Amino acid sequence: MEFQRRDRVLYRLLALELPFGDRFDDPAVEWRRLFAEFFGTAMLVVVAAGGSMVDATFPGSVSSTARVVAPGLVVMALIYSTGAVGGAHLNPAVTLCFAVRGNFPWIRVPGYIVMQLLGAVVAAACLRSMLGNVGGVGATLPGSGVTTGEALCIEIVLTLGLVTVILGTASGGKNVGPNAAVAVGAYVALAGMWASPISGASMNPARSLGPALVGGHWSTWWVYVVGPVIGGLIAVCCAWLLRGPPSAEGNLAAQGLLDDRPPVQGEG
Numbered sequence: 001m002e003f004q005r006r007d008r009v010l011y012r013l014l015a016l017e018l019p020f021g022d023r024f025d026d027p028a029v030e031w032r033r034l035f036a037e038f039f040g041t042a043m044l045v046v047v048a049a050g051g052s053m054v055d056a057t058f059p060g061s062v063s064s065t066a067r068v069v070a071p072g073l074v075v076m077a078l079i080y081s082t083g084a085v086g087g088a089h090l091n092p093a094v095t096l097c098f099a100v101r102g103n104f105p106w107i108r109v110p111g112y113i114v115m116q117l118l119g120a121v122v123a124a125a126c127l128r129s130m131l132g133n134v135g136g137v138g139a140t141l142p143g144s145g146v147t148t149g150e151a152l153c154i155e156i157v158l159t160l161g162l163v164t165v166i167l168g169t170a171s172g173g174k175n176v177g178p179n180a181a182v183a184v185g186a187y188v189a190l191a192g193m194w195a196s197p198i199s200g201a202s203m204n205p206a207r208s209l210g211p212a213l214v215g216g217h218w219s220t221w222w223v224y225v226v227g228p229v230i231g232g233l234i235a236v237c238c239a240w241l242l243r244g245p246p247s248a249e250g251n252l253a254a255q256g257l258l259d260d261r262p263p264v265q266g267e268g
Contacts, residue, residue, distance in 0.1 A: 030108075033086030033256060034115045040078045040090045041119035041206050047074040049138020049211045050127050056135035068192025068201065076185025083181065086256040091204040092116050093228035097163050100236045102246040103170070103254035113206075120210025128214050137215030140200030140208045140224055148220050151199040155227025156234070158191045159203045163235035168242070170253035180253070203228055 051067035079088045087104070089095045092113045098104035128137050142151035165187045169180030192201040202208045208224035211217070 030111070033108075034111055036082040036085040036256075037089060037112050038115040038119040038122075040082050040088055041116040042123040043078060044071060044074055044090050044204075045120045045123035045138070045207055045210050046127065047071055048207055049124060049135075050131075052138050053127055053131045053135040057131050064196070065193065068196045069189045071192065072185040072187070072189025074185075075188050076181045079181035079184060083253075084257040086112075087254045088256075089254075090116065090206075091228075092206055093159060093204065093232040094163065094166060096229065097167070097232040097236050098250075098254040100233065101167060101239060101250065101254075103250040116206040117209060120206040121213055122210075124210040124214035133215065136217055137211045139211040139215050139217040140202040141217060142199055142220055142223070143197045146198050148223055151220065152223045152227045154195050154199040155202060155223060156231040158195055158199075158201055159228040159231030160235050160238075161191065161231075162187055162203050163232040164238055167235060167239040167250065170250045199223070199227075203231075205229070 048071040051062045051070055055062040055067065075090065078090060082088045087098070089098065089112060095104065095109055095112045095116070099106050099109050124137055142148060162184075165183055166180075169183050188203070191203065195201040200208070202224045205225045205228055209221060212221045212224075
């Protein structure tokens with residue numbers, strides 16, 4: 001009994017009594033959320049960066065259309081498969097925007113971003129070890145003749161659209177429901193189809209920073225951090241204009257379903 005009492009006291013201290021439910025920051029399940037972000041972001045980078053690397057190794061094997069559609073499909077699959085664990089953000093800009101919107105607690109933001117970045121770096125390192133230093137290790141760079149300012153503007157616009165779709169489908173609209181993953185994945189693919197030649201259509205600091213670190217492409221790295229952050233914050237402002245305050249459905253989409261489980265024996 002004394003051990004259980006001490007355990008409950010420790011849990012309360014670690015949870016910081018946040019007003020999001022008794023299990024919201026339960027350290028017993030937080031590692032699952034963090035692993036889901038690490039694993040999901042790593043898989044996204046494997047697909048997004050791997051396409052150009054495979055095509056560079058085997059010229060003509062992966063078309064430009066396939067290289068931009070594949071990330072959208074993997075995002076859709078990851079939202080379906082890991083979204084219930086911790087929200088399947090897979091993107092530091094998305095995590096930041098969920099927090100600014102009020103759907104996600106700030107105390108968990110650093111952990112999510114660290115795991116997303118770590119997943120991206122590990123994925124890029126694995127790709128380089130298997131395929132070599134080819135295809136720029138899948139780095140996202142401005143296209144030929146495109147200035148950094150133009151690439152920055154495109155990343156802002158693309159991320160504005162992406163986060164608007166994410167926040168909109170997270171609001172629980174009856175016409176979307178569980179098919180939010182389809183909307184988000186489709187947007188990623190469509191954005192890449194027309195904007196990839198301009199900026200690489202990253203919309204994701206982790207997806208860009210992982211290959212940049214492993215491949216040593218640092219000349220324009222800031223474009224793929226500043227652009228998604230600015231675009232995402234503009235989208236948060238638009239969400240307030242379109243939908244008002246954050247909803248309970250949005251909280252659930254950003255946080256996952258782990259907190260809905262009934263308390264285990266001894267936690268009450």
